Amino acid sequence: MSDDAKSLAPSRRQFLTGAAAAGAGAVAAGAARAATPDPLITEVQEWASGLGEGVDATPYGMPIQFESDVVRRNVEWLTADTISSINFTPIHALDGTITPQGCAFERHHSGAIELRKEDYRLMINGLVETPLVFTYEDLERFPRENRVYFCECAANSGMEWAGAQLNGAQFTHGMIHNMEYSGVSLRTLLEEAGVSPEGKWVYVEGADASSNGRSIPLEKAMDDVLVAFKANGEALRKEHGYPVRLVVPGWEGNMWVKWLRRVEVMDQPVESREETSKYTDTLANGVSRKWTWEMDAKSVVTSPSPQAPIKHGKGPLVITGLAWSGRGSITGVDVSLDGGKSWQEARLAAPGTDKALTRFYLDINWDGSEMLLQARAKDSSGYVQPTKAQLREVRGLNSIYHNNAIQTWWVKANGEAENVEVS
């Protein structure tokens, strides 16, 4: 473990200069550099000796066969049945910020149902001037918005309260996805129905057998909530609520009701199963916190990580990961190589945007010694992501949800990585 993390962090110019001056093996192109130009010619990519596939082969394309391991995965022992369960986004293998729908995590309470657009109806009722029922085609006639937002399950990293358990970023932090949504502002539909002065909450429910009803304060419902029908440009997938889901930016995924069926304006919350016995946080003294809707700032190094070990040995290494906050935008991410003793500022691939994933990179020259790799997110509210110890001090050990603590990967000298806790 390096005592002086900063020595591992050359500027980009130093990185390149260092590379040019270094011998074989020390840089990415080291092997090539050590050779003379002539032998290189034999190494060049061969041209294809035949024709490839025509443009009629795949009207809708799938990933190439060599990427068949980059898929959602569920953990069988986590739940009694796959119908009321979760699977995880392969974040360890992705880059950038957009999550393709095909590998974006699922969480169902009674399975993914199949619902035709023609059969779809959305009711707005309760404390409104005029109860309304919209068809899918009706919804398409209202002014639309487009925004990229992350959706994180409240239980993401939940197993880690009790200590390092699941070995891989996909499993510890993969109950998250980030897509560009197109839809109608819920405010527009509520205004169309006319909210009565005594309306203070909305109760939203889905058409699946669980209904998954949740109460949302009217203030949020009238703010940035979307009734969405597209994600990343195309129709929602069946497993994400086709044809219509709710998008509740920055708030726990459970409230993003899929197959959205009804929005009832009420003068008080329902206190449903999903917001009392579930999705509340029991503290050390046995008292439970409720209405813990916002997802606090969080980050994770996605590579290197247990499923994405370092295979190339020492020298230039790209450390990368994701950061997000339900309370605003990411303003910075720090990375530690020594379990939080020292920190370096990572490079954000783009300025953070509100309630969306931010990609960060730290380019280092790895000396081959083991690391305790951590990331720490900071958001526009001034919040700094806490350590596990800090979080446990406030919340105890009874929680399942809302674990946004700093994650540690022990990267060994051989490049393999393991989920560990540091004290």
Place this chain on the structure above:
Amino acid sequence: MSDDAKSLAPSRRQFLTGAAAAGAGAVAAGAARAATPDPLITEVQEWASGLGEGVDATPYGMPIQFESDVVRRNVEWLTADTISSINFTPIHALDGTITPQGCAFERHHSGAIELRKEDYRLMINGLVETPLVFTYEDLERFPRENRVYFCECAANSGMEWAGAQLNGAQFTHGMIHNMEYSGVSLRTLLEEAGVSPEGKWVYVEGADASSNGRSIPLEKAMDDVLVAFKANGEALRKEHGYPVRLVVPGWEGNMWVKWLRRVEVMDQPVESREETSKYTDTLANGVSRKWTWEMDAKSVVTSPSPQAPIKHGKGPLVITGLAWSGRGSITGVDVSLDGGKSWQEARLAAPGTDKALTRFYLDINWDGSEMLLQARAKDSSGYVQPTKAQLREVRGLNSIYHNNAIQTWWVKANGEAENVEVS
């Protein structure tokens, strides 16, 4: 046809107020409003009567069966063989700006080849201090960038030079996609090899049988060109150049070499087949323009359009489309309902970003009369998208490539739309 387009453009507030005041059929929720609350209850979306699919059902998900028409399509008579051909993105059915890889258009010169990461090599040679060959793993060790860019084939809308021909936005404007790319700056790799002072161009070629070689000025190569390995977060699809393609922001798609094999630094351009007999523009006097790399500002209304007719009759109508420019960002889009006689400013879903698609909306209250629907893009360079007549005056009728003229859809009173020309 309305003589006064402005009368069709209420403010949002007017739109909503108008809706509340109007009778059945006149607004999106008209049918519901006309009914009393009680019968509405019977209209509400039924809850599912059984359980849905579990989280182990689709490790990598596909679109739901009801969306099976939202796919890439090729036009058989356009080319002699599908191996050297094109297909088109279903832009008429998409919203937002991100194009999912699965339905992003393809253009191959000798078919889509299958290349393993382990077998992949990228050579940088020619006028460099040290010729280099990179493996895929080498590339992953250099600092990465993330950016959203559009890729448009130079031949997009090419059939329209001769007059309105293909009946649908997918076919007239669908040789475009827009993705978030992750990769290494080409500049980084060129600096690693060390460009000689006499180096003024790079020649880039792919590993497919066509090689599709193109010359790029060194200035562009050192600016924003990416050696990309991910799109929308995941590995490039086979048909988009897995494992590595070039991203040449704002420039014609043909230069975005797939299965990138070699980058040679040269003192002059190669003048290859793909930049002389192809991808040049023959003017009226028989002289051909070459080096027409940049894709000028362009836009198209994607809905309503021939493949996306209005089915709901008069009243609130969302007009939407895409705009882009290879010379910068979109600063505004105007929409005409009367074939260019009068224009209204559309709403951009988000501020335009450099060399990426911008989504625009115009929310109108359609009176049910026919429209000649057009969009006109303006970019940060001050450029305004021309009419077909203006473009033909300068370029004649011999061109195939770089048709960025204003497109017209004739929307009939029954809501159906047709590709037409206006004089």
